[in-house]
Amino acid sequence: MKNIRKYNLPIFIPHLGCPNDCAFCNQKKITGKDSDMTPQKAEEMIAKYLETTEENAKIEIAFFGGSFTGLDLSLQEEFLKVANKFLCKVDGIRLSTRPDYISEEILDLLKKYGVTEIELGAQSSDDDVLRVNRRGHTFDDTVKASKMIKEKGFSLGLQMMIGMYGSDREKDIKTAKDIIALNPDSTRIYPTLVLSGTALEKMDYEPYPLEKAAEIASVIIELFREKGVKILRIGLHESEDLKNGSVIKGPYHPAFGEIAEGYIWRRKIEKMIAQGDFNGEIPCGKSEVSKIIGHKKANKKYFYDKYKIEIKPIPGEAE
Ligand code: SF4
Helix, strand or coil, X not given: CCCCCEEXXXXXXXXXXXXXXXXXXXXXXXXXXXXXXXXXXHXXXXXXXXXXXXXXXXXXXXXXXXXXXXXXXXXXXXXXXXXXXXXXXXXXXXXXXXXXXXXXXXHHHHHHCCEEEEEEEEECCCHHHHHHCCCCCCHHHHHHXXXXXXXXXXXXXXXXXXXXXXXXHHHHHHHHHHHHCCCCCEEEEEECCEECCCHHXXXXXXXXXXXXXXXXXXXXXXXXXXXXXXXXXXXXCCCHHHHHHHEEECCCCCCHHHHHHHHHHHHHHHHHHHHCCCCCEEEECHHHHHHHHCHHHHHHHHHXXXXXXXXEEEECCCC
């Protein structure tokens, strides 16, 4: 059967709607856009995207980048009207926002115009971590907003960060567990990076080294998978701005997710070895081969150095 391709039609609203200044955020750098979005521009962009997308693809209009529900209600409504015009041609409308920018009134407006999924930047479940990163909300805001969103029948996404200023491995893993307890449909996991022009750049903060961030991400990925929470993204997109040096320091890597997957396999293989009678051969799906071997053959080298075992993935026909 032919796979149905999924597309987001991203409408970035950089920093529009967000009076906040979170320590790690340089929204314009993240989205790679400098200009402010308008409903008119959004309409032109959506119409243009739809000319080029494949027939039968699953398409969602996605308002990302700022805090959509922090926009003036009238401007939110203008954007929503634009998206709603295209509802017969797309499969849904999604948006991202802050947990403290959710209310009954806002959710009713989003429902009226056909929004299907709301993603909240939860980031951490530790109130001290939220405070020192100047988030301006508590985890209780995330809990309340998540409940409201689910009760109104939206799909719920909860984004989290690892290695935030003031956080550690334990708090990161606890955040994942606290988020899972809110029963989200999806998540995105971002390692904290120091971006130029952010408050974090001037703070006494050392981001996680790449391998530590990837190892913690690997534990969190497994927790989400066990509970059936869809992982939409691990790590930031490789936007032009990220390539052009806006990351001052931190565990940024284009293959961050792949490195984390390597750690998941490392733990699985350790278990196989501990159970005994392991000759290095691992029957697997084709897409698992590179994860088993590890990024730049890291696992192959690790198991050879530690146990003198040659890891040999044996890909089968089926995934
Ligand atoms: S709420 Fe979101 S957009 Fe606003 S400053 Fe914080 S991270 Fe950036």
